[in-house]
């Protein structure tokens with residue numbers, strides 16, 4: 546929007562659409578060709594050949610590790626997986642009827658009280674903080690979920706990857722290698738996505754010179770919103786609300802066409818085409834379809850029918866296609882993960898991207914401080930309280 550005033554022309558970029566706030570070497574999103582690169586590496590290749598741990602290294606150091614460096618990195622992750630007793634105490638105390646993202650915000654904030662070295666920190670400190678935090682996330686997410694159901698939290702296992710630990714610590718089960726691979730792929734795909742809302746929130750806090758954990762807490766707060774990370778939880782709720790493929794057409798007409806509800810898991814600020822991450826989820830779902838039980842098959846078919854109806858609706862004319870949250874919700878459901886953990890898993894993965902941007906931004910820091918164009922009243926007379 547452009548506003549003309551006598552002395553100046555003001556441009557207002559609502560929602561900061563198309564505004565660049567920094568130079569970055571971390572992530573290239575080619576939204577026209579549908580390609581994403583992390584530090585120059587094609588995400589399509591990383592999703593198929595790499596692991597979340599390796600991508601975490603890449604995002605923290607700007608390059609892939611040698612075998613020895615990677616081994617040391619994995620050792621550090623394994624050595625950091627256990628929770629401090631004080632953190633477990635805080636987890637026990639958070640109310641059980643709140644959303645897990647809000648509980649996560651509190652727990653991570655408390656971890657900052659134990660770990661933070663304050664506002665002065667280096668890139669090496671960011672690496673230390675991130676390893677410690679990401680390594681503990683499976684125990685935090687699994688622990689909260691189990692405690693809320695009156696079960697004891699489980700001990701993390703050093704013989705398992707972060708993805709396998711997540712599955713184990715939430716459900717208490719050891720999963721098939723294909724399932725672990727599916728979740729690992731999802732962690733890779735969620736790890737980084739440019740200057741999205743939660744990354745920007747984290748960077749805004751970092752730009753003031755504040756401490757690392759305050760930035761991460763800001764990122765978690767932003768990701769909790771339904772227009773951002775919470776969309777994966779919302780997408781699953783939507784599939785369950787519809788209930789059966791035979792209800793899809795009626796539901797779509799009533800809710801999306803008539804009541805103008807937003808279709809959750811559809812639309813993206815950057816893409817007017819398919820989200821480039823979607824194909825990896827779809828391939829996994831297709832390859833593993835044979836293994837779905839009856840209940841899973843019903844939800845899967847409901848989601849596929851909804852996809853088909855939406856793709857033949859007014860939405861595609863507007864450039865609104867499914868985003869990765871639509872598909873990750875389906876993958877997590879197939880893995881029999883409870884919906885409480887969907888957005889927390891996204892948060893765990895994205896700590897990689899937040900940390901990477903925090904470290905990069907601080908290397909050439911400038912306080913982020915935009916303006917709001919004032920359109921309110923002027924020169925109003927103050928009337929004392931007892932005369933009003």
Ligand SMILES: CC(C)(COP(=O)(O)OP(=O)(O)OC[C@H]1O[C@@H](n2cnc3c(N)ncnc32)[C@H](O)[C@@H]1OP(=O)(O)O)[C@@H](O)C(=O)NCCC(=O)NCCS
Nearest residue numbers: 771772773776806807808809810811812813814863865868
């Ligand atoms: C992600 C999202 C916030 C991007 O929004 P945006 O870039 O600000 O786009 P806008 O909100 O300006 O939407 C543009 C138009 O498309 C419509 N639209 C966008 N997403 C829509 C959706 N999921 N369902 C129905 N209509 C949608 C808007 O109503 C608007 O219509 P209008 O021009 O007639 O007013 C939006 O697509 C959305 O709310 N999606 C659902 C939540 C979601 O899945 N979020 C995860 C994103 S990765």
